Amino acid sequence: MKPEPSADLACHKARFRALVTQTTGIQMPENKQSMIEGRMRRRYTSIGLKSMDDYLVHLFEKDGLTEEMTHIVDLVSTNKTDFFREPAHFKWLMHKILPEHPAGQPFKLWSAAASSGQEAYTIAMLLSEYAGNVPDFKYGILGTDISPAILDEARAGVYPEEQLLDIPDALLDRYFVMGHNSKGLRCGRVEKTLRDRVRFAQMNLIHGNYPVDKELDVVFLRNVLIYFDSKTQSRVISEITDHLKVGGHLFVGHSESMVVSDSRLKQVSFAVFKKERAT
Incomplete structure (x- = not known):
């Protein structure tokens, strides 16, 4: 059975979702947490971290947020479009x-x-x-x-x-x-x-x-x-x-x-x- 996240990590996840909505307007309810983690995986592995939990600690406990904010915006934006769409x-x-x-x-x-x-x-x-x-x-x-x-x-x-x-x-x-x-x-x-x-x-x-x-x-x-x-x-x-x-x-x-x-x-x-x- 997968262990429950710590209270601090649960708080960090909620804070991350709120930050995305506040910054971009994009709604990120709790049931989209797995989607968020999927989009962020390439970024946190590129800086040597093993999990989204590690990334959240990096953001909120190790002052990584300022440097990472542009990457977060890039990755949570949907960016789906086509020529002559509609x-x-x-x-x-x-x-x-x-x-x-x-x-x-x-x-x-x-x-x-x-x-x-x-x-x-x-x-x-x-x-x-x-x-x-x-x-x-x-x-x-x-x-x-x-x-x-x-x-x-x-x-x-x-x-x-x-x-x-x-x-x-x-x-x-x-x-x-x-x-x-x-x-x-x-x-x-x-x-x-x-x-x-x-x-x-x-x-x-x-x-x-x-x-x-x-x-x-x-x-x-x-x-x-x-x-x-x-x-x-x-x-x-x-x-x-x-x-x-x-x-x-x-x-x-x-x-x-x-x-x-x-x-x-x-x-x-x-x-x-x-x-x-x-x-």
Whole structure:
């Protein structure tokens, strides 16, 4: 029979879960302890520790928390994304939003949970294609995420070949340079001109006061709200809506429509909301 953890270790586990939620907004109830330990295993073994219990002692009894905090954030963040994920959203962007965009005005879009960059680069490809047909169309894309390590991957723009399967062949040929990584595996890199059109920055959505332009045309906030409690969901939605222009659109994940309750927003399609008024 597995021995019960000591009172100190039980306290450390609760403190760790609370720390993750306080820092990232991600809910970590006690029944997710095994998931937490699985995600942290690579980190604690890399610094010579044998168990999660040893790691907790290192954090809370041996002053290791400050040095480890960035690694903890990187590992507990989900970072699951794909190119052209939820494709109906991109069709709405191309066929409903862009044709109504005022000529001569820059189009400003924020990918607010950008992870390793697939969403932002999907959008960049589509906006680049649109710009090819509308010569005076100018655009800017900001991608943000809480994890500095995952943002380094996004900036590099290098993806294994199997992650590129959902990209139409014409776009793959135009916007990716194919090759092999250091392990000899085939991969593709977003070509430099497109990489330069996307700016990535580290940002924690639960902190508020986002250093992001106002009067944005579109915000993609997909598949991150589900990890927050209801109070945090409402606050994040409200603050992001503050950054949208009247007439701008918010995209959320398909499982997140029910948590969007800001009175300034009207649902116009599945998981797509339009800001109808300023206050």
